[in-house]
Amino acid sequence: MTCDLCGSPVKEQMVTYTIQLGDKLVVVEHVPAKVCIQCGERLYSPDTVERLQKTVWEQRSPARMLQTPVFDFAAK
Numbered sequence: 001m002t003c004d005l006c007g008s009p010v011k012e013q014m015v016t017y018t019i020q021l022g023d024k025l026v027v028v029e030h031v032p033a034k035v036c037i038q039c040g041e042r043l044y045s046p047d048t049v050e051r052l053q054k055t056v057w058e059q060r061s062p063a064r065m066l067q068t069p070v071f072d073f074a075a076k
């Protein structure tokens with residue numbers, strides 16, 4: 001299997017998936033993905049995408065909470 005973007009081989013590994021919902025950043029750890037060894041593009045299986053969406057939208061009981069410093073790269 002190869003990367004959609006650059007055609008390099010992909011490697012199965014666990015990644016940390018993050019998504020911003022309004023003012024909240026949701027982090028899902030240990031998500032299985034195929035990661036391109038060249039450009040880092042991540043490919044998720046349809047099952048994984050479905051579970052991710054469920055996890056993110058339900059947010060029932062997170063395993064732990066993170067404190068996240070936010071920097072503005074464009075700020076002077």
Ligand SMILES: [Zn+2]
Pocket residue numbers: 003004005006007008036037038039040041
């Ligand atoms: Zn790639």
